[in-house]
Amino acid sequence: MKKTLKKLIALAMMLALILSMSVFASADSTTTATAAGLTMRFGDTDTTTYPLTHPEANMRFTEREDGDFNVTYVDGISNYYPDTLAFTISSGASSISSITSSGVTVQPTVRNSETDYEPTTNVQQGFYILYIETASAGTKSCTFNTSTGSVKLYFEVPTFTPSTGSKICAFLPAPGQFTNEGITTGGWGDAYDGTTSHALKGNVATGVSLGYFGGYVVFDMGAIIRGTNNAYVSGGVYNSSTTPYGTDFILYGNAFWNNSEPGCIQVSQDYTHWYDIAGSQYYQGNCVSSTIEYQNPDPANDYSITTATNNAGNKLAVPYTGTNLEGTYTSVATNNFHNHAYFPLNANYFSGRYGHAELSDADTLPFATRTLNSNGITTFLELSGKRIKTKATSELQFGYADVHPNKTLGGTVSYNPYTPNTSSSTWSTISDGTSGGDPIDISWAVNSDGTPAKLDAIRYIRVYTGVEMATPPFGEVSTEVCGISVCSGSGSGSPATPTINVAGQNKTTTNGNIQSIYDLGTSSVSFIVTGTGNIYVNGVSHSSGDTLSFNPSSTGTIVQVIVQNGTAAPYITWLRLYSISED
Ligand SMILES: [Ca+2]
Ligand SMILES: [Ca+2]
Numbered sequence: 001m002k003k004t005l006k007k008l009i010a011l012a013m014m015l016a017l018i019l020s021m022s023v024f025a026s027a028d029s030t031t032t033a034t035a036a037g038l039t040m041r042f043g044d045t046d047t048t049t050y051p052l053t054h055p056e057a058n059m060r061f062t063e064r065e066d067g068d069f070n071v072t073y074v075d076g077i078s079n080y081y082p083d084t085l086a087f088t089i090s091s092g093a094s095s096i097s098s099i100t101s102s103g104v105t106v107q108p109t110v111r112n113s114e115t116d117y118e119p120t121t122n123v124q125q126g127f128y129i130l131y132i133e134t135a136s137a138g139t140k141s142c143t144f145n146t147s148t149g150s151v152k153l154y155f156e157v158p159t160f161t162p163s164t165g166s167k168i169c170a171f172l173p174a175p176g177q178f179t180n181e182g183i184t185t186g187g188w189g190d191a192y193d194g195t196t197s198h199a200l201k202g203n204v205a206t207g208v209s210l211g212y213f214g215g216y217v218v219f220d221m222g223a224i225i226r227g228t229n230n231a232y233v234s235g236g237v238y239n240s241s242t243t244p245y246g247t248d249f250i251l252y253g254n255a256f257w258n259n260s261e262p263g264c265i266q267v268s269q270d271y272t273h274w275y276d277i278a279g280s281q282y283y284q285g286n287c288v289s290s291t292i293e294y295q296n297p298d299p300a301n302d303y304s305i306t307t308a309t310n311n312a313g314n315k316l317a318v319p320y321t322g323t324n325l326e327g328t329y330t331s332v333a334t335n336n337f338h339n340h341a342y343f344p345l346n347a348n349y350f351s352g353r354y355g356h357a358e359l360s361d362a363d364t365l366p367f368a369t370r371t372l373n374s375n376g377i378t379t380f381l382e383l384s385g386k387r388i389k390t391k392a393t394s395e396l397q398f399g400y401a402d403v404h405p406n407k408t409l410g411g412t413v414s415y416n417p418y419t420p421n422t423s424s425s426t427w428s429t430i431s432d433g434t435s436g437g438d439p440i441d442i443s444w445a446v447n448s449d450g451t452p453a454k455l456d457a458i459r460y461i462r463v464y465t466g467v468e469m470a471t472p473p474f475g476e477v478s479t480e481v482c483g484i485s486v487c488s489g490s491g492s493g494s495p496a497t498p499t500i501n502v503a504g505q506n507k508t509t510t511n512g513n514i515q516s517i518y519d520l521g522t523s524s525v526s527f528i529v530t531g532t533g534n535i536y537v538n539g540v541s542h543s544s545g546d547t548l549s550f551n552p553s554s555t556g557t558i559v560q561v562i563v564q565n566g567t568a569a570p571y572i573t574w575l576r577l578y579s580i581s582e583d
Helices: 013-022 299-304 357-364 424-431
Strands: 032-035 038-042 059-063 069-073 084-091 096-102 104-111 117-119 127-132 138-146 149-157 167-172 216-220 224-226 232-235 249-252 263-268 274-277 287-295 318-323 368-372 378-388 438-440 460-465 483-486 499-502 505-507 514-517 525-530 534-537 540-542 547-550 557-564 571-577
Touching (some): 038 149, 104 138, 249 460, 357 368, 499 571, 525 534
Parallel strands (some): 069 149, 514 571
Antiparallel strands (some): 032 038, 038 084, 059 069, 104 117, 104 127, 138 149, 224 232, 249 438, 249 483, 263 274, 368 378, 525 547, 534 557
């Protein structure tokens, strides 16, 4: 089975910078090891084209008295061990007779291109992906048996105790009234809970406020453990189809009815490749890729603040420019309630406090870029994402954070995100007996072109402010995130398979997949979904048998159909309507 994996050697690129500045190793540790006729190292087979990055660049061998090797991860992050490592045996692989392991999956792999990997059963392949079971602490190992002996590698996984099963691993609010606020006391501008132990926030009443468009927080939900042929075993958040309504996690904000401040959501397995959660606005033409470049209004003042400081800095409006914006505003305005800098200060967001160096590198993720002056102070901060054009609760049916009120912060009981609701009274009825908040189905994740991402599980969840709006005199519309829970319980029944008729013909579809239909011509075609339960076409609720119309195109017009009945998971399918012939 051919699998397309991420570029493993580039995992967690945000960490590479700090690591490259301070890598050390004990005197007798090495980057290569030779034993049993094998020469071993971490990283790609071709390190000229693909130089080592984190974490492979941080792996060291130390020879033991028995001739085997301890493999250690050096520097960088405390209580951390990589869960996925590219591994090369540069000579002697043809002498390998078998591989045995405990707590490690050694996957021989053919590397077709930079991003395309194919598992193989040939143990003499010479290139391997090592999946280390990091969910539990202790010694993991693998042994390569060769015609001249054997060599065993030992991996010591440290104890790791996340605060609530999830933890913040990146936080960079855009400019806003809560940015820099309560920065040492667990306020809305702080990723830490304000206790003397400086724990990162889990499910808390005072969460994080993300500022203007693009400001974000990322949660690490734990390593995904995979077995043979990359199959999911445990960890992360699994894309369940057996939970009620198929939802997988619930995001909690601080919304009340008609005070939604919608955050868009992205998910990732590897911290490098990110997928949009296509909420109900995504296919309605109300979702556009936008970038804002914020200008630091006072870099000199920023430079003068050298340690994380509560409510610091000069209060100044933050000018911005960008692409695909509303056209209503040109700056993040200040107000009289929050008297401090609105631009994220260097000492507060790029200093990696309390041993969390990873938090200082938030701007190296693919959706954030900083321009620095000669003092290392941000002059421009660029943040990107899909921007939606409404904050009306009634228009945000599903797929966004900080939209629906919490019932029980941190609860795991999902309500049905597909039950149409248009008022606070219907919402209250709908969410009674549940945890409230905003339940999310990983099946909503899409590639950058809107086609299904088909993720079996995810590790990272990014929430970012999804609108470019302000409500004077109260300031910018800013998403708040107060926590995340993984959904519990079991739904009943099976997905409600619909009949989908396009241009007069019933089309065969499958749950979770996209179906291309060709030769539809350039005129609009009829589109009829017949099914039982809640029916959404491109995020809009419809009745069974409604006749809709869409315009086919030469690039394939994508239409998403969701049909959900009872407490079962939904049937989600995509059709791609081409005006032209195949090929
Ligand atoms: Ca699911
Ligand atoms: Ca809010």
